[in-house]
Amino acid sequence: MSGEQMRSLDEQVQEIKSDVLDIAAELGRLEERLLYPSNTQVALFVELEDGDALRLDAVQVEINGELVAHYIYSFKELEALQGGGVQRLYTGNIPTGEHRLDVSYSGKLKSGREVSGSEQFAFVKDVEPKMIGITLAGSGNGAISLGDW
Amino acid sequence: MRRPSLLLAGLAAATLMASPSSRSDALKDLYFGEALYHAAMGHYFDALQRLDTELGQHYDLDEPDLDSLHYHIDAAEFSVGDFELRYRMHHRAGRAIRAVLEGDVEEPVRNEAAFRLARIHFQKGQMPEALEALDRMEGEIPPAIRDDVEFLRANVYLATGRPADAVPVLKSLADAEGLEAFVAYNLGIAFLQDGQKEAAVAQLERAGRVRVSDGSSIAIRDKANLVLGTMLLEDERNEEARVYLDRVSLDGPFSNQALLSAGWAATRAEQFERAVVPWSLLAAREPTDPATQEAMLALPYAYGKLSVHGRAAEYYGRALDTYGAELRKLDASILSIREGRFLEALVREEIRKDKDWVIRLRSLPESPETYYLMELMASHDFQTGLENYLDLADLRRKLREWRTGFDAYDEMVSIRRAHYEPLLPGVDTEFRQLDSRMRLRLEQHERLRKRLQAMLTAPRPDFLATREERRMLTTLESIGEQLDQRGVPADDPQRRRVERLQGRLLWALRTEYHDRLDAFHRHLEELDNAIVALETRYRQFVRVRQAASHSFEGYDRPLVRLRTRVDESISRLDRLMARQGRLLEIVAIDELVVRRDRLEKFQDDARYALADSYDRATQLQARRDAE
Numbered sequence: 001m002s003g004e005q006m007r008s009l010d011e012q013v014q015e016i017k018s019d020v021l022d023i024a025a026e027l028g029r030l031e032e033r034l035l036y037p038s039n040t041q042v043a044l045f046v047e048l049e050d051g052d053a054l055r056l057d058a059v060q061v062e063i064n065g066e067l068v069a070h071y072i073y074s075f076k077e078l079e080a081l082q083g084g085g086v087q088r089l090y091t092g093n094i095p096t097g098e099h100r101l102d103v104s105y106s107g108k109l110k111s112g113r114e115v116s117g118s119e120q121f122a123f124v125k126d127v128e129p130k131m132i133g134i135t136l137a138g139s140g141n142g143a144i145s146l147g148d149w
Numbered sequence: 150m151r152r153p154s155l156l157l158a159g160l161a162a163a164t165l166m167a168s169p170s171s172r173s174d175a176l177k178d179l180y181f182g183e184a185l186y187h188a189a190m191g192h193y194f195d196a197l198q199r200l201d202t203e204l205g206q207h208y209d210l211d212e213p214d215l216d217s218l219h220y221h222i223d224a225a226e227f228s229v230g231d232f233e234l235r236y237r238m239h240h241r242a243g244r245a246i247r248a249v250l251e252g253d254v255e256e257p258v259r260n261e262a263a264f265r266l267a268r269i270h271f272q273k274g275q276m277p278e279a280l281e282a283l284d285r286m287e288g289e290i291p292p293a294i295r296d297d298v299e300f301l302r303a304n305v306y307l308a309t310g311r312p313a314d315a316v317p318v319l320k321s322l323a324d325a326e327g328l329e330a331f332v333a334y335n336l337g338i339a340f341l342q343d344g345q346k347e348a349a350v351a352q353l354e355r356a357g358r359v360r361v362s363d364g365s366s367i368a369i370r371d372k373a374n375l376v377l378g379t380m381l382l383e384d385e386r387n388e389e390a391r392v393y394l395d396r397v398s399l400d401g402p403f404s405n406q407a408l409l410s411a412g413w414a415a416t417r418a419e420q421f422e423r424a425v426v427p428w429s430l431l432a433a434r435e436p437t438d439p440a441t442q443e444a445m446l447a448l449p450y451a452y453g454k455l456s457v458h459g460r461a462a463e464y465y466g467r468a469l470d471t472y473g474a475e476l477r478k479l480d481a482s483i484l485s486i487r488e489g490r491f492l493e494a495l496v497r498e499e500i501r502k503d504k505d506w507v508i509r510l511r512s513l514p515e516s517p518e519t520y521y522l523m524e525l526m527a528s529h530d531f532q533t534g535l536e537n538y539l540d541l542a543d544l545r546r547k548l549r550e551w552r553t554g555f556d557a558y559d560e561m562v563s564i565r566r567a568h569y570e571p572l573l574p575g576v577d578t579e580f581r582q583l584d585s586r587m588r589l590r591l592e593q594h595e596r597l598r599k600r601l602q603a604m605l606t607a608p609r610p611d612f613l614a615t616r617e618e619r620r621m622l623t624t625l626e627s628i629g630e631q632l633d634q635r636g637v638p639a640d641d642p643q644r645r646r647v648e649r650l651q652g653r654l655l656w657a658l659r660t661e662y663h664d665r666l667d668a669f670h671r672h673l674e675e676l677d678n679a680i681v682a683l684e685t686r687y688r689q690f691v692r693v694r695q696a697a698s699h700s701f702e703g704y705d706r707p708l709v710r711l712r713t714r715v716d717e718s719i720s721r722l723d724r725l726m727a728r729q730g731r732l733l734e735i736v737a738i739d740e741l742v743v744r745r746d747r748l749e750k751f752q753d754d755a756r757y758a759l760a761d762s763y764d765r766a767t768q769l770q771a772r773r774d775a776e
Contacts, residue, residue, distance in 0.1 A: 003530050005732055006530040006531070006533065006534045006732060007530070009534065009537065009725065009728060009729050009732065010237075010533055010534070010537060011240075012725055013237075013537040013540065013541060013725065013729070014237070014238050014239065014240050014241070016541070016544065016718065016721055016722060016725060017194075017236065017237075017238050017540065017544065018238065018241060019714075019718060020194075020544050020547070020548065020718055021194070021197055021198060021201065023548075023551075023711065023714050023715060023718065024194070024198045024547070025198060025201055025202050025205075026707070026711060027551055027711055028198060028202060029202070030558075030704070030707050030708070030711065031554075031558075033699065034558060034561065034562070034700075034704060037696045037699065037700065038696075039692050039693060039696050040696075045179050045182070045183065047176065047182060076190050077190065079189060079190075080185075080186045080187075080189035080190045081186065083185070083189045084176065084182065084185055085182055085183070085185045085186025085187075085188075085189045086176065086179050086182025086183050086185070086186055087183070087186050088183050096689065127688070127689055127692045131179060133179055
């Protein structure tokens with residue numbers, strides 16, 4: 001086994017990974033500036049309120065009555081959300097001012113009962129980028145709540 | 150390099166991943182949460198990209214304590230190291246963790262960092278450095294990693310030939326939750342390495358009976374029984390050996406070797422009927438397994454010893470058929486690898502859906518028989534090489550995707566430039582005029598505000614005169630001056646009239662002063678609100694104006710630079726992938742050649758034994774006929 005060669009290549013692979021990560025970071029910043037300028041940028045994130053209380057199947061979001069995201073979750077994605085991860089659901093552009101956000105979801109509770117809901121929110125877009133966190137609890141009051149970040 | 154699998158198996162029990170450990174740790178930074186989301190799905194590149202950017206921005210802030218990442222900064226620093234480790238970037242992971250270690254952090258955090266660093270060194274086979282990192286730990290160790298720290302220390306001692314030091318550490322971990330089977334097994338190995346054979350036998354005997362339920366612990370318990378059985382077999386304690394070999398689960402990863410050894414234990418005790426049982430079971434299993442291939446030869450040997458030559462000949466015949474088929478498969482596999490199909494199959498994404506994806510490669514047309522590579526896969530270097538090859542393929546795919554975006558970005562920028570450039574000079578001219586008018590109004594507002602402040606401390610009724618009143622006062626003052634110049638006496642009716650009018654105006658200014666001051670204050674407040682709205686609109690305009698410029702200015706050089714970097718990286722990746730791929734092919738072919746040589750030897754043995762069996766069967770038949 002050419003262990004020495006494998007290790008030498010491994011070093012080079014680590015270097016190129018590092019370089020590509022740097023490129024990705026620079027490209028990410030440039031794309032964000034080019035595609036989503038801060039004065040119009042709006043980003044929507046989804047998180048689950050309480051670990052495994054909700055088995056989320058799908059989320060749909062409209063801004064000012066226009067569908068911007070309809071997402072169906074895979075098992076892996078659901079596990080990532082249940083583990084405390086936050087999903088970037090949508091990034092787009094809207095003008096400054098007041099806007100309407102409609103969020104609906106469907107899924108199953110821990111008990112196996114199917115659950116769905118929808119909620120309407122108002123938000124204001126200022127000149128700064130607008131980050132909105134959508135937290136889904138699955139049941140009770142505040143099954144869908146909005147956080148400003 | 151092949152590392153003792155007992156150590157690798159032990160590490161699997163340790164948790165590597167930093168995540169919001171409990172839901173009570175409310176997430177305060179969306180981007181950190183986003184990085185964790187990618188990491189939880191195994192997308193470590195994306196996780197690192199997000200978290201690197203977020204950490205970079207955090208440390209660039211004048212007041213990072215006000216940033217939402219501040220609440221998770223320790224976890225974020227650890228996570229970077231973890232993600233890098235999982236993305237097999239050990240150098241960067243080591244640097245990230247060293248940064249935590251050398252930073253101004255609390256004792257438990259520092260100790261956790263030292264543990265993580267030690268683990269990286271251990272995984273890289275750098276034992277002195279691993280021990281040095283462990284020795285840096287002092288004071289409070291987080292309870293969640295206490296057992297893992299000691300287990301790692303024991304493993305480092307074992308890997309550096311210090312079993313006597315490992316023994317007390319492992320003894321102290323006898324009740325470590327989740328590590329029971331690993332600790333029990335490693336303690337047996339420590340005794341063995343230390344030359345305490347009887348203690349090793351007793352300990353492995355205990356390790357082979359540990360009550361566990363998870364898959365990896367059951368596997369290590371099986372391994373304890375297999376090692377013990379093999380040791381006793383080597384000492385010709387065949388009956389004892391069989392007891393432990395029989396304890397190995399029939400469906401675990403060590404079952405084939407255990408069945409093979411159980412057969413040999415019976416054979417050495419000349420109990421051929423008993424040897425037939427495990428070997429019959431084994432001979433019917435996956436024909437690519439080396440133990441199965443050996444059993445195919447061993448089984449007819451046992452039948453021969455039982456003088457069942459006809460059946461022996463039949464099984465030798467089956468073995469020859471299987472060996473022939475496997476040799477053809479091996480030849481085809483070697484050819485397939487030489488033609489580059491192994492690497493082609495490796496980079497097909499749809500095949501990599503489950504953990505046994507390397508085995509599933511064999512199902513692709515004209516792909517090599519990857520079952521033969523499973524043993525090779527267990528070696529650290531080959532596994533690293535394979536994973537690196539896949540990572541390189543993923544990076545190349547990403548870079549190629551990015552490269553296709555550059556043309557679109559160029560076009561987008563030029564369209565925006567064509568739209569804005571003719572408009573902006575006119576907009577700027579108009580804006581400058583509005584800007585100067587606005588500044589004038591702002592100065593006026595500031596003067597009025599100062600005037601109000603002054604009047605609050607020293608009343609000035611004249612400041613609150615209306616324009617008409619100010620005009621009248623000025624006129625009366627002028628008439629008075631003219632009368633003075635003309636020497637008009639004080640009791641002149643005209644002068645008296647001027648004074649009466651002046652008095653009337655002053656009366657109004659003095660008596661209405663407070664009402665006028667209130668009104669002035671109220672109007673100024675209204676003006677303040679208007680000024681705030683004006684300034685907001687002003688800032689908005691400035692931002693929008695800046696955004697218009699930013700939408701097409703300042704992209705050309707970064708795009709050129711990125712395009713060059715991406716092109717260079719693709720070239721480097723192509724070269725590196727070719728070298729990495731070639732090396733994998735060579736190693737894989739070498740492995741297949743070894744297996745082919747072994748099979749050819751088995752084939753020769755089987756041919757000879759088949760002929761011998763026929764002879765013996767014929768002789769036996771002749772003897773029976775003669776009788």
